[in-house]
Amino acid sequence: xxxxxxxxxxxREFLERYQVGDYERPSVAVDMVIFAVTESDENNYRKLPExxxxxxxxxxxxxxxxxxxxxxxxxxxxxxxxxxxxARELKEETGVDNVYLEQLYTFSDIGxxxxxxxxxxxxxxxxxxxxxxxxxxxxxxxAAWFKVxxxxxxxxxxxxxxxxxxxxxxxxxxxxxxxxxxxxxxxTVTVTETSTKTTYAIVSNEGLAFDHAKIIAFAIERLRGxxxxxxxxxxxxxxxxxxxxxxxxxxxxxxKELLKAAFRRKVANLVIExxxxxxxxxxxxxxxxxxxMEVL
Amino acid sequence: xxxxxxxxxxxREFLERYQVGDYERPSVAVDMVIFAVTESDENNYRKLPExxxxxxxxxxxxxxxxxxxxxxxxxxxxxxxxxxxxARELKEETGVDNVYLEQLYTFSDIGxxxxxxxxxxxxxxxxxxxxxxxxxxxxxxxAAWFKVxxxxxxxxxxxxxxxxxxxxxxxxxxxxxxxxxxxxxxxTVTVTETSTKTTYAIVSNEGLAFDHAKIIAFAIERLRGxxxxxxxxxxxxxxxxxxxxxxxxxxxxxxKELLKAAFRRKVANLVIExxxxxxxxxxxxxxxxxxxMEVL
DNA sequence: TCAATAGTGTCTCTAAGACACTATGTA
DNA sequence: TACATAGTGTCTTAGAGACACTATTGA
Numbered sequence: 255x256x257x258x259x260x261x262x263x264x265x266r267e268f269l270e271r272y273q274v275g276d277y278e279r280p281s282v283a284v285d286m287v288i289f290a291v292t293e294s295d296e297n298n299y300r301k302l303p304e305x306x307x308x309x310x311x312x313x314x315x316x317x318x319x320x321x322x323x324x325x326x327x328x329x330x331x332x333x334x335x336x337x338x339x340x341a342r343e344l345k346e347e348t349g350v351d352n353v354y355l356e357q358l359y360t361f362s363d364i365g366x367x368x369x370x371x372x373x374x375x376x377x378x379x380x381x382x383x384x385x386x387x388x389x390x391x392x393x394x395x396x397a398a399w400f401k402v403x404x405x406x407x408x409x410x411x412x413x414x415x416x417x418x419x420x421x422x423x424x425x426x427x428x429x430x431x432x433x434x435x436x437x438x439x440x441x442t443v444t445v446t447e448t449s450t451k452t453t454y455a456i457v458s459n460e461g462l463a464f465d466h467a468k469i470i471a472f473a474i475e476r477l478r479g480x481x482x483x484x485x486x487x488x489x490x491x492x493x494x495x496x497x498x499x500x501x502x503x504x505x506x507x508x509x510k511e512l513l514k515a516a517f518r519r520k521v522a523n524l525v526i527e528x529x530x531x532x533x534x535x536x537x538x539x540x541x542x543x544x545x546x547m548e549v550l
Numbered sequence: 551x552x553x554x555x556x557x558x559x560x561x562r563e564f565l566e567r568y569q570v571g572d573y574e575r576p577s578v579a580v581d582m583v584i585f586a587v588t589e590s591d592e593n594n595y596r597k598l599p600e601x602x603x604x605x606x607x608x609x610x611x612x613x614x615x616x617x618x619x620x621x622x623x624x625x626x627x628x629x630x631x632x633x634x635x636x637a638r639e640l641k642e643e644t645g646v647d648n649v650y651l652e653q654l655y656t657f658s659d660i661g662x663x664x665x666x667x668x669x670x671x672x673x674x675x676x677x678x679x680x681x682x683x684x685x686x687x688x689x690x691x692x693a694a695w696f697k698v699x700x701x702x703x704x705x706x707x708x709x710x711x712x713x714x715x716x717x718x719x720x721x722x723x724x725x726x727x728x729x730x731x732x733x734x735x736x737x738t739v740t741v742t743e744t745s746t747k748t749t750y751a752i753v754s755n756e757g758l759a760f761d762h763a764k765i766i767a768f769a770i771e772r773l774r775g776x777x778x779x780x781x782x783x784x785x786x787x788x789x790x791x792x793x794x795x796x797x798x799x800x801x802x803x804x805x806k807e808l809l810k811a812a813f814r815r816k817v818a819n820l821v822i823e824x825x826x827x828x829x830x831x832x833x834x835x836x837x838x839x840x841x842x843m844e845v846l
Numbered sequence: 847t848c849a850a851t852a853g854t855g856t857c858t859c860t861a862a863g864a865c866a867c868t869a870t871g872t873a
Numbered sequence: 874t875a876c877a878t879a880g881t882g883t884c885t886t887a888g889a890g891a892c893a894c895t896a897t898t899g900a
Contacts, residue, residue: 257616257617258616259611259612259613259616260611260612263613264613265613265614265615265616265664268612268613268614269613269614269664269665272665272666274665274666277625278628279575279576279577279578280575280576280578280626280628281575282575282576282578282658282669315555315556316555316556316564317555317559317560317561317564317565318561318564318565319561320553320554320555320561321553329573330576330658332574332576332667333660334660335658335659335660336656336658336669337658352742352744352745353744353745354744354745354746355745355747357655357656359653360632360653360656360671362578362626362631362632362633362671363631364629364630364631368561368565369565369568369570370568370570371628373578373632373671375656375658375669382744411844417843418843418844445843445844446648446843447789447841447843448648448649448650448678448785449648449649449650449651449785450650450785451651489744489745489746493743545743547713547714547741547742547743548707548714548741
């Protein structure tokens with residue numbers, strides 16, 4: 255016997271009679287932070303090209319934030335999950351499919367979209383730089399891959415009554431042929447006896463739409479964290495790559511140089527060596543590796 | 551001069567004329583996984599009481615999932631963020647304020663709520679067990695603290711064409727005076743050349759409403775991860791505690807025993823020793839510590 | 847031949863695992 | 874006095890940091 259509620263209805267009866275209330279609902283968008291690593295052109299035949307970490311941005315064609323640059327994204331439709339919406343947007347914007355995709359954070363600051371109540375469920379995507387080159391050209395004219403630079407600007411700690419406040423400001427710079435964007439994002443960690451609260455704020459912002467500077471900063475922080483203790487960076491690599499390639503990808507994500515010997519020991523289990531080598535490099539050839547899919 | 555859009559409007563003019571479209575929007579709820587650690591009663595005067603990890607659940611009084619147990623939560627209101635909604639719900643349900651609160655994940659599976667389109671932005675909260683005892687009594691009769699057990703049931707790895715599939719099933723058991731709930735949650739990691747996808751599914755479910763078994767499993771995984779490399783566990787401790795207390799909290803969260811000497815070395819920098827000691831313990835007194843708020 | 851990169855060896859330092867040992871208040 | 878817990882010492886193992894060294898190609 256099915257249980258009945260206060261009105262004597264079964265669950266089926268209840269659902270048949272259920273009326274959606276007319277209280278206000280938010281729009282929910284997905285915004286994608288799509289990372290790829292590309293190589294800069296190098297003139298010296300001997301030197302290796304430098305790696306660059308890039309993200310895809312789209313120039314807005316209408317208000318609000320007209321002409322400013324925004325993360326690719328769109329609204330979640332009925333009968334799809336945020337994950338599916340993210341995969342759909344990614345396919346539409348870049349043509350790629352079946353790549354690394356991870357939910358980042360849901361941003362819901364009031365007034366973050368001046369039009370109406372919009373929450374953003376943000377996603378991180380990693381795609382292989384090789385694929386990107388093809389796409390960048392025939393993409394809509396208002397899309398561009400921006401080189402990412404993200405570094406500590408200043409930092410301080412202060413003792414408050416019964417706790418501490420720790421602030422740090424990070425400078426985010428995004429550059430492409432089309433524009434140079436700059437924003438400063440501040441992280442405030444307030445520690446008291448019983449709680450630890452972290453808040454993020456955009457201190458200054460030149461050319462980035464909405465609160466997207468914050469979302470990008472969030473994505474970079476997540477990527478940096480995961481690079482250190484997962485094999486996530488391998489999703490940015492082509493099928494075959496050298497360990498130096500991989501090290502450069504780690505370095506460009508982390509924004510610092512790594513020691514070769516220690517790096518090779520660290521990633522030894524994440525890759526599988528092949529019998530192939532680089533050729534015509536102007537120096538000693540390098541062994542090519544592929545991703546070890548059996549990690550953990 | 552302000553930029554004008556295709557219709558020759560400034561941003562102000564655009565926003566004044568903006569009409570909210572009539573496309574369908576989801577409801578957005580926050581669901582709280584509220585953890586606390588309590589002590590079991592111990593009859594032997596010499597033995598220390600055992601610690602138990604508990605979460606707060608509420609028995610549903612109406613359809614759907616009538617009489618089943620659900621996470622406390624509610625809908626996000628206009629003019630509040632999900633974070634504020636979470637803090638509000640927490641205050642309403644437990645009376646506590648200013649505690650550790652962290653966004654977990656946004657769940658949006660279609661059909662997760664049989665009534666209508668509802669996404670759940672889930673939050674993890676940690677409260678001090680001492681505070682809870684007071685509250686548990688005068689709380690609504692339909693709320694209860696459930697002891698949590700979460701352990702690996704089975705695990706396997708399979709080679710697929712061009713990749714691997716790794717599945718693991720975890721058994722979640724929740725017990726209180728009111729009910730014994732049990733669910734099995736399965737994590738599937740599909741690894742291919744270019745991607746790594748993780749999906750979660752509820753394999754079986756006895757007594758838990760909605761997809762809350764998944765949310766709880768997610769919260770436990772997050773808590774376990776953070777216990778290992780942050781000071782998050784200290785948010786579950788009272789002002790003064792012994793290192794043995796703290797070790798037991800780690801053990802009950804991680805579901806395994808730790809070595810005393812190694813544990814004490816590990817947490818040495820997370821705590822500050824005081825000149826107070828336990829008394830009348832039936833054995834050697836133990837030094838009391840407090841949280842070091844200056845950690846990193 | 848040599849510039850530039852590929853790749854290895856090894857010393858040090860730190861942290862975790864393992865386990866044995868000493869210390870002490872209260873029934 | 875002895876039980877149960879408090880707390881320390883130290884050997885081993887694993888991994889990262891640091892740095893020097895050898896190896897190899899192609900213009």
